[in-house]
Amino acid sequence: MSVEVSSATSGPSSFPGLSKAAWQDVAAEGALSAAQAHDVDLSDEQLRALYRLMALSRRVDRQAINLTRQGALGVFASSHGQEAAQVGSVFALDADDWLFPTYRETVGTFARGVDVVELLALFSGSWHCGFDPYRYRVAPLTTPLATQALHAVGLAMAARIKHDPIVALTFFGDGAASEGDAHEALNMAAVYSAPVVFVVQNNGYAISVPFRLQTRTSSIALRAAGVGMPGIRVDGNDVVSVYGAVKTAVDRARRGDGPTLVEAVTYRLEAHTTADDTTRYRSDDEAAEWRARDPVEGFLRVLREGGVVDEAFLAEVDAEGEATAAIMRDALFGAPAGDPREMFDHVYATPTAQLEGQRALLEREMQAAEES
Amino acid sequence: MELTMAGALNAALRDSMREDDTVVVYGEDVGRLGGVFRITDGLQAEMGADRCFDTPVAESGIAGTAIGMALYGLRPVVEMQFDGFSYPALNQVISHVAKYRNRTRGHVGLPLVIRIPYGGGIGAVEHHSESPEAYYTHTAGLTVVSPGTPADAYALLRASIALDDPVIFLEPKRRYWLKEDLDLPVTAPPIGEAIVRRAGTTATVIAYGPMVTTAMEAATRAAVESGWDLEVVDVRTLSPLDMDTLVASATKTGRALVVHEAARFVGYGAEIAAELSERAFGYLAAPVLRVTGFDVPYPSAKIERHFLPDADRILDAVARLLEY
Numbered sequence: 001m002s003v004e005v006s007s008a009t010s011g012p013s014s015f016p017g018l019s020k021a022a023w024q025d026v027a028a029e030g031a032l033s034a035a036q037a038h039d040v041d042l043s044d045e046q047l048r049a050l051y052r053l054m055a056l057s058r059r060v061d062r063q064a065i066n067l068t069r070q071g072a073l074g075v076f077a078s079s080h081g082q083e084a085a086q087v088g089s090v091f092a093l094d095a096d097d098w099l100f101p102t103y104r105e106t107v108g109t110f111a112r113g114v115d116v117v118e119l120l121a122l123f124s125g126s127w128h129c130g131f132d133p134y135r136y137r138v139a140p141l142t143t144p145l146a147t148q149a150l151h152a153v154g155l156a157m158a159a160r161i162k163h164d165p166i167v168a169l170t171f172f173g174d175g176a177a178s179e180g181d182a183h184e185a186l187n188m189a190a191v192y193s194a195p196v197v198f199v200v201q202n203n204g205y206a207i208s209v210p211f212r213l214q215t216r217t218s219s220i221a222l223r224a225a226g227v228g229m230p231g232i233r234v235d236g237n238d239v240v241s242v243y244g245a246v247k248t249a250v251d252r253a254r255r256g257d258g259p260t261l262v263e264a265v266t267y268r269l270e271a272h273t274t275a276d277d278t279t280r281y282r283s284d285d286e287a288a289e290w291r292a293r294d295p296v297e298g299f300l301r302v303l304r305e306g307g308v309v310d311e312a313f314l315a316e317v318d319a320e321g322e323a324t325a326a327i328m329r330d331a332l333f334g335a336p337a338g339d340p341r342e343m344f345d346h347v348y349a350t351p352t353a354q355l356e357g358q359r360a361l362l363e364r365e366m367q368a369a370e371e372s
Numbered sequence: 373m374e375l376t377m378a379g380a381l382n383a384a385l386r387d388s389m390r391e392d393d394t395v396v397v398y399g400e401d402v403g404r405l406g407g408v409f410r411i412t413d414g415l416q417a418e419m420g421a422d423r424c425f426d427t428p429v430a431e432s433g434i435a436g437t438a439i440g441m442a443l444y445g446l447r448p449v450v451e452m453q454f455d456g457f458s459y460p461a462l463n464q465v466i467s468h469v470a471k472y473r474n475r476t477r478g479h480v481g482l483p484l485v486i487r488i489p490y491g492g493g494i495g496a497v498e499h500h501s502e503s504p505e506a507y508y509t510h511t512a513g514l515t516v517v518s519p520g521t522p523a524d525a526y527a528l529l530r531a532s533i534a535l536d537d538p539v540i541f542l543e544p545k546r547r548y549w550l551k552e553d554l555d556l557p558v559t560a561p562p563i564g565e566a567i568v569r570r571a572g573t574t575a576t577v578i579a580y581g582p583m584v585t586t587a588m589e590a591a592t593r594a595a596v597e598s599g600w601d602l603e604v605v606d607v608r609t610l611s612p613l614d615m616d617t618l619v620a621s622a623t624k625t626g627r628a629l630v631v632h633e634a635a636r637f638v639g640y641g642a643e644i645a646a647e648l649s650e651r652a653f654g655y656l657a658a659p660v661l662r663v664t665g666f667d668v669p670y671p672s673a674k675i676e677r678h679f680l681p682d683a684d685r686i687l688d689a690v691a692r693l694l695e696y
Binding site for chain 1: 396422423427428430432433435436437438439440441442443444445446448460463464467468473474475476477478479480481512513515535536537564612613615616
């Protein structure tokens with residue numbers, strides 16, 4: 001069998017500048033249009049805010065990789081190269097909106113405001129997500145693929161029932177798009193016109209399996225036509241375009257006009273996780289092509305050309321990045337394992353007699369270990 | 373008034389929705405049709421399509437969206453149309469429904485109910501007579517309930533909807549038409565308590581869901597045919613299990629068996645037998661026996677009566693208990 005598909009790496013790469021976004025729409029008959037330019041209303045202050053979040057994200061990501069190599073984190077799934085797709089998306093949300101991330105969206109979740117130490121709980125080997133979802137209106141980083149997309153749809157349906165004008169944004173990847181839950185989520189959101197924005201970060205690989213083995217089509221966005229919602233394909237390495245596309249989708253959802261599927265075409269510059277080895281499945285040349293389109297450096301270049309940032313601002317951002325990295329080091333090196341007895345506390349609202357019995361057993365074991 | 377179990381479940385849903393406007397009911401065919409078993413009959417007409425509605429045929433979607441709804445403060449009560457079609461939702465149930473409170477260190481409880489008509493005995497085609505209770509009771513974080521009478525169907529469903537933890541509510545579909553004289557709202561012991569349905573001295577018969585009726589029938593016949601005075605204990609809540617009531621009964625009678633439709637191997641009865649042997653060993657005159665379905669895929673409707681435990685199979689086991 002021969003599989004002829006266009007590569008995910010040939011994304012819609014037209015960077016239109018700081019006041020324009022460009023994306024391809026999925027037409028009703030299910031074909032991608034040519035990229036269209038759209039005005040984006042971002043002030044210089046907002047552009048600087050976007051850059052700050054991307055630069056900090058990059059620093060947080062690098063620090064998390066270092067902490068993993070040094071043993072402070074058990075594993076880490078890097079967002080290196082995907083900062084624009086994540087930061088641009090969450091930047092389009094309002095304070096009351098909800099975010100449903102996966103383990104790939106550490107920096108998007110960071111950019112949404114979740115405390116950086118709390119959000120790394122998953123990778124530090126903790127049994128819990130590390131933060132209170134209600135405090136940040138962010139669901140736990142989720143590892144069973146695409147499952148969280150249905151939670152976003154349910155929350156959005158509930159918001160509609162309560163007449164709350166909020167939006168739920170969920171991320172998933174090109175690999176997760178093959179899961180049944182991804183289809184069920186897209187379809188149910190469309191059927192109920194739920195205020196959901198689906199952002200697929202198409203980074204070309206599901207661990208080692210390339211995009212062409214996930215689908216015979218050239219784009220995840222095309223699926224929007226199959227469920228009856230608008231689909232958008234955008235350069236996921238251009239933060240202004242990602243923001244513009246997702247903001248359009250968020251506004252549409254908030255107006256009551258239903259969900260949108262946004263495909264942000266990007267590339268995972270690092271391995272799947274710190275436990276992965278990319279040399280077994282992809283070439284250095286391919287990665288080098290994408291390195292040349294680095295979303296953080298590219299954005300900085302145009303901000304400088306446009307006179308939006310000066311060296312003092314950049315030094316400030318650098319310093320904040322170093323301070324954030326220091327906070328991560330301080331908190332995560334030698335972090336206590338926690339009290340093992342707490343494993344019984346949150347299984348049910350009230351621990352059952354069965355769990356109380358098992359807690360007592362553990363208590364005796366721990367006491368005996370202490371005494372010996 | 374005389375009410376069937378189906379009617380009692382319908383009344384429980386209606387009363388819960390009337391009392392608490394955060395309760396929403398949805399699933400396949402539950403809206404306009406009122407459910408294939410009519411458990412949700414009339415709810416959409418009374419409560420509106422925002423609170424009782426039909427879904428696409430997507431069981432994982434039904435369970436997954438219920439999580440999001442509960443996260444946002446609603447109390448969803450969703451229906452899996454048949455036991456055999458609940459399996460696509462298992463990933464959501466095991467990975468999230470059961471674990472969300474723990475995953476969020478207690479910040480997010482999920483007050484939701486997943487109703488599943490389960491078990492055989494209605495002459496159904498394949499995949500419509502499954503007994504999946506062991507899958508759910510083996511999963512930490514779930515509360516698993518199965519009523520054996522119309523009164524309990526009403527009381528336990530009301531209590532399940534009011535609970536701040538997720539509940540798998542297993543409805544014994546062959547007993548949907550079982551009738552009982554009830555004054556609503558009927559009250560009953562809470563979730564987590566077993567009940568002695570019939571006090572006796574000869575041996576303890578432990579049952580739940582569809583087998584409660586069968587166990588009671590066996591006890592009635594035993595009294596007449598053999599002069600045995602059987603004690604019948606209805607488990608009611610499969611998880612968390614009220615082992616104290618079971619231990620007290622087995623300790624008193626000195627002989628116990630557990631009966632369920634599900635297959636025997638690594639079945640729910642094995643847990644009860646093991647716990648009784650640990651906690652009542654000194655009081656038992658005989659090993660705890662299991663009266664169950666066979667370790668085969670559920671058989672065809674034409675021969676299902678040979679698979680399903682009935683009063684005869686229970687009484688044969690009682691005779692074996694008495695041989696020790």
